[in-house]
Amino acid sequence: MVAPRKNRDQPWLMRTYSGHSSARASNALYRTNLAKGQTGLSVAFDLPTQTGYDADSPLARGEVGKVGVPISHIEDMDQLFDQIPLDQMNTSMTINATAAWLLSLYIGLAQRRGIDPKKLSGTTQNDIIKEYLSRGTYIYPPGPSMRLIADTINYTIRHVPKWNPTNVCSYHLQEAGATPVQELAYALCTAMAVLDRVKASGEVPPEEFPQVVERISFFVNAGIRFIEECCKLRAFGEMWDELTLSRYQVEDPKLRRFRYGVQVNSLGLTEAQPENNVQRIVLEMLAVALSKRARARAIQLPAWNEAMGLPRPWDQQWALRMQQVMAFETDLLEYEDILDGSPVIAAKVSELIAGARREIDNVEAQGGIIAAIESGYIKRELVGSHMSRLRAIESGELKIIGVNCFQETAESPLTMGSDGAIMKSDPAAERQQIERLQEHRRQRNDADVRAALQGLSDTAKSGDNIMPSSIRCALAGVTTGEWGDSLRAVFGEFRPPTGVDIAIDSREVLGRKDQVTELRERVGRTGNALGRPLKILVGKPGLDGHSNGAEQVAVKARDVGFEVVYDGIRLTPQQIAQAAQEEGVHVVGLSILSGSHMELVGSVLQELRARDLAGLPVVAGGIIPPADAERLMALGVRAIYTPKDFSLNAIMGDIVDVVRESNGLERLGLLS
Amino acid sequence: MTNLGLPDPEQLAARILRGERAAVASGLNLLDNRLPAARGRAVRLLACLSGERWLSAGHLIGVTGPPGAGKSSLVSAMIREWRLAGTTVGVLAVDPSSRPELGGGALLGDRIRIKTPAQDDGLFIRSLANRNQLGGVAGEVWPMSWLMLACFDIVVIETVGVGQTEIDIAEIGDTVCYVAQPASGDTIQYLKSGIIEIPDIFAVNKADLGAAARKTANEIGRSAPRQDRREGWDYPVCLLSATMQTGIKEFHAHFDRHRRFLVAAGLLARQRSQHQSAWVLRLLKEEFGTFGLELLGGRAAIEKRLGEYRSSQFEEYERMREHILSRLLSVNQPTLSP
Numbered sequence A: 001m002v003a004p005r006k007n008r009d010q011p012w013l014m015r016t017y018s019g020h021s022s023a024r025a026s027n028a029l030y031r032t033n034l035a036k037g038q039t040g041l042s043v044a045f046d047l048p049t050q051t052g053y054d055a056d057s058p059l060a061r062g063e064v065g066k067v068g069v070p071i072s073h074i075e076d077m078d079q080l081f082d083q084i085p086l087d088q089m090n091t092s093m094t095i096n097a098t099a100a101w102l103l104s105l106y107i108g109l110a111q112r113r114g115i116d117p118k119k120l121s122g123t124t125q126n127d128i129i130k131e132y133l134s135r136g137t138y139i140y141p142p143g144p145s146m147r148l149i150a151d152t153i154n155y156t157i158r159h160v161p162k163w164n165p166t167n168v169c170s171y172h173l174q175e176a177g178a179t180p181v182q183e184l185a186y187a188l189c190t191a192m193a194v195l196d197r198v199k200a201s202g203e204v205p206p207e208e209f210p211q212v213v214e215r216i217s218f219f220v221n222a223g224i225r226f227i228e229e230c231c232k233l234r235a236f237g238e239m240w241d242e243l244t245l246s247r248y249q250v251e252d253p254k255l256r257r258f259r260y261g262v263q264v265n266s267l268g269l270t271e272a273q274p275e276n277n278v279q280r281i282v283l284e285m286l287a288v289a290l291s292k293r294a295r296a297r298a299i300q301l302p303a304w305n306e307a308m309g310l311p312r313p314w315d316q317q318w319a320l321r322m323q324q325v326m327a328f329e330t331d332l333l334e335y336e337d338i339l340d341g342s343p344v345i346a347a348k349v350s351e352l353i354a355g356a357r358r359e360i361d362n363v364e365a366q367g368g369i370i371a372a373i374e375s376g377y378i379k380r381e382l383v384g385s386h387m388s389r390l391r392a393i394e395s396g397e398l399k400i401i402g403v404n405c406f407q408e409t410a411e412s413p414l415t416m417g418s419d420g421a422i423m424k425s426d427p428a429a430e431r432q433q434i435e436r437l438q439e440h441r442r443q444r445n446d447a448d449v450r451a452a453l454q455g456l457s458d459t460a461k462s463g464d465n466i467m468p469s470s471i472r473c474a475l476a477g478v479t480t481g482e483w484g485d486s487l488r489a490v491f492g493e494f495r496p497p498t499g500v501d502i503a504i505d506s507r508e509v510l511g512r513k514d515q516v517t518e519l520r521e522r523v524g525r526t527g528n529a530l531g532r533p534l535k536i537l538v539g540k541p542g543l544d545g546h547s548n549g550a551e552q553v554a555v556k557a558r559d560v561g562f563e564v565v566y567d568g569i570r571l572t573p574q575q576i577a578q579a580a581q582e583e584g585v586h587v588v589g590l591s592i593l594s595g596s597h598m599e600l601v602g603s604v605l606q607e608l609r610a611r612d613l614a615g616l617p618v619v620a621g622g623i624i625p626p627a628d629a630e631r632l633m634a635l636g637v638r639a640i641y642t643p644k645d646f647s648l649n650a651i652m653g654d655i656v657d658v659v660r661e662s663n664g665l666e667r668l669g670l671l672s
Numbered sequence B: 001m002t003n004l005g006l007p008d009p010e011q012l013a014a015r016i017l018r019g020e021r022a023a024v025a026s027g028l029n030l031l032d033n034r035l036p037a038a039r040g041r042a043v044r045l046l047a048c049l050s051g052e053r054w055l056s057a058g059h060l061i062g063v064t065g066p067p068g069a070g071k072s073s074l075v076s077a078m079i080r081e082w083r084l085a086g087t088t089v090g091v092l093a094v095d096p097s098s099r100p101e102l103g104g105g106a107l108l109g110d111r112i113r114i115k116t117p118a119q120d121d122g123l124f125i126r127s128l129a130n131r132n133q134l135g136g137v138a139g140e141v142w143p144m145s146w147l148m149l150a151c152f153d154i155v156v157i158e159t160v161g162v163g164q165t166e167i168d169i170a171e172i173g174d175t176v177c178y179v180a181q182p183a184s185g186d187t188i189q190y191l192k193s194g195i196i197e198i199p200d201i202f203a204v205n206k207a208d209l210g211a212a213a214r215k216t217a218n219e220i221g222r223s224a225p226r227q228d229r230r231e232g233w234d235y236p237v238c239l240l241s242a243t244m245q246t247g248i249k250e251f252h253a254h255f256d257r258h259r260r261f262l263v264a265a266g267l268l269a270r271q272r273s274q275h276q277s278a279w280v281l282r283l284l285k286e287e288f289g290t291f292g293l294e295l296l297g298g299r300a301a302i303e304k305r306l307g308e309y310r311s312s313q314f315e316e317y318e319r320m321r322e323h324i325l326s327r328l329l330s331v332n333q334p335t336l337s338p
């Protein structure tokens, strides 16, 4: 056997994105993960924390501690990092609209523990632009959001110099369907918008601006087409190098390096034959590890059961081991860049760069990324790309093993356990968090809190940097909801365009044309029988930001002849029931991927009953484990669809039948 | 057999007049329903709701303009003002349908822009597809807006985004507002094309864009008065921003002022009557062509007959429709095609 070479490269930072139930439970998880050889922390927050609500807000109902850890105030932060030395840890926080706040809590905690903030290292994701396009945890309009990003950058440059204040994200764009060219173009447009904003703020003297540029890091995606993806990363590096030189005059090449962390593609991970996801994940990791010149600084991998629900500690351990095998067993880290000099790779890189340049010019011509978000242009492009992908899967043109081909399978021992092979967050977590929060409110000094909040609101209005007053709030015991609400009062709130209004005739109706024709006939015929065209409401209740499914259902429903009402994400059950009533729809389709389907679907049904709409059929889709699907059907839901149901045509056919059945018409059955 | 569960029109009317939301919703569903059984009931429903008050009550407002000009955003801003004053509002928002050969479906996207606080019993929004009918509205808008007038103080109709080639939308409201897009040639061409009667109020939205918006407002200001159609109304041109919430109050005040002007000039009732006739003619023509109108003795004869039903012409419209239908069935088919 050959022994590994001695002078290997340092491996990347290995992380596991995690957090659930409570600060205490998550802290325990982090400490075991660190013991297993993980080298940094990656904190997942729950949706109320990400959208600036306290655990006891009515909007937080059912969401507290579900998909991440709830952090309502500095005591929670303290518990989350119990026995973890902040000055030695590299902490990545996936936090955006409330990034300035969570960073303030972290800095406040360091100060309280007597640690110099200059020693803190880590990352706040803090790319609010992509929240409007994909991730969905926005709060304020684009203008104030840009300001919050700029404020955290300006502050950390001075006071927390080892911090990466923002991570420009293309990861989420690919998860919303973006092509490699779109990923390159929109991420670079975002980076430019951020840097331009910081520059315009005038807080950083010109000679220090290259340091700001150096602090901008990226969070990217890597899909299963790993050669193209590897080329995409090389393209990113080249384009960033050029852009930072030409646009921002950064002379030192070291400061122009494209630094990025990665989470590999999860959109393509399947519910059917989930064990195949392991191969997918490893291949995707190759894209960001293979080429030394374009290698990731930090990697986190999803787990094999990604499309089923949240991963258990064992599932996450498996994902971590994939990285460790790649880094420590293979000879990957022993070579210089193995792709340098390959004409095939170079040609592909050039092609991607050319495409991305065209799209960047296009966006700039529209007034930049913010204008292109407000007009709905970029969102429509993403919805269009995702639509093309799904229709290619539907037609079989794009093969997904175990989904649209090779569906035969032996029973999997992996999914047989009594826990449904997924992690369940603690059902008592919400109640406990609320009690803890209310106790905290009783303990703190009200006068301090009031003064700190007044200071926050004053700075929000004056335009001064938001960080110092936020840190004062953190130390005074202000809560996440109070911080969020104070700024809501000054900045207002924002709902971005949904992008589903893509023109039907501007793109070919890919997929099974014959089925679409048949569906149009069925929808038309059923509408005629009922006296008016079929109308569907696609609803996203709760704080869940996963819009892909709802968007594609809405677009497909329109294409087969439905009149479609879709008002975007984050609506309350009341708003959805009220819209169903006012709009006079024939069917309500709910999409929930956040795991809060039991609470939310129940509430919607109740709200409908309160409006004389008990007979209105409701269907639901998303990440819904089989046992819950049964319970929902028992509550009166007419049909449940999960990622296994990859054919949107088949889903549409079934919905038409649900409508027919509830109006006394006979079912038409499967499409031919 | 279907259980369509068509409501009893008389009972429904009583509930609608009491402002019950569920009744308003099912009334609108009924007016949208094309089954013969439903049409009969729709006629009865509107008959119960109508009366002389239809010539005087409430305020019917039409908002039109090019796609993306900010119609919904402005409607939203106005709703906030009205609701603060305790005025109730019904909205009919129309969006385009895809062509019939592409399935005829529609994405109804105005609602998201017309922001609503979670629970507000004084606001009711119904989105409609234009179902490939000509013009910026759907035929259903006429009866639906009249139903809404029975229970809301103000009824706003937002048309689809219209270009210069769209036909007359003037009959949709007592007061018509045109929302202009800054720095687009559309507006001026639209005015010059003379296809429409001039709107009563102009809004140049997106004033936050600066010079472009001011320039458009000036251009409109210069061309609007030349086409004056009414003595005593000044055709205001407002420069405002729905996003920045500037200029909204002044803009908003023009609507009430315009209504008062109509009443004082004795125009409100007359105009509403005329608009109804225009609707009837338009719907008949769209469904049956000029040939259909001929079967009823031609345009002038129809207008004369409608003139006898000042307050609600819907019933007469249905009678005329049925008449044409029965005539069509008895006509010798081959002579129909030229």
Ligand code: B12
Binding pocket: A044, A045, A046, A047, A067, A068, A094, A133, A134, A135, A136, A137, A171, A172, A175, A176, A266, A267, A268, A269, A270, A305, A306, A307, A308, A309, A310, A311, A538, A543, A544, A545, A546, A547, A548, A549, A550, A552, A553, A588, A589, A590, A591, A592, A593, A594, A595, A596, A619, A620, A621, A622, A623, A641, A642, A643, A644, A645, A646, A647, A648, A651
């Ligand atoms: C893409 C994705 C994202 C994207 C979302 C982009 C977007 N705009 O939608 C991004 C990267 C932003 C994202 C973020 C997060 N995600 Co995510 N995400 C996914 C992923 C990989 C795919 C979901 C998807 O879009 N699939 C494609 C669409 C087309 O499929 P679908 O929605 O399932 O729809 C199909 C059916 O379900 C059905 N259907 C769905 N809805 C409806 C509605 C109707 C009416 C009908 C008829 C049918 C129907 O029809 C569709 C056709 O097949 C899933 C895992 C997976 N592979 O499924 C995790 C997953 C849903 N995410 C998860 C989590 C936790 C998050 C975060 C909350 C993490 C965090 N703590 O911050 C964040 C925050 C998001 C937020 N604001 O809520 C968890 C949810 C856990 C749970 N339910 O218990 C999952 C399951 C991953 C995991 N195992 O941990 N995510």
Ligand SMILES: Nc1nc2c(ncn2[C@@H]2O[C@H](COP(=O)(O)OP(=O)(O)OP(=O)(O)O)[C@@H](O)[C@H]2O)c(=O)[nH]1
Binding pocket: A374, A375, A376, B065, B066, B067, B068, B069, B070, B071, B072, B073, B074, B110, B113, B160, B161, B205, B206, B207, B208, B209, B240, B241, B242, B243, B244
């Ligand atoms: N800058 C600026 N943008 C605005 C303003 N008002 C609306 N917008 C933006 O213009 C776009 C269109 O706004 P809508 O209110 O949906 O316009 P609309 O005329 O109703 O559009 P359609 O119904 O699709 O024809 C959105 O992106 C709004 O955010 C404004 O005052 N200033």
Ligand SMILES: [Mg+2]
Binding pocket: B071, B072, B073, B109, B110, B113, B158
């Ligand atoms: Mg609109």
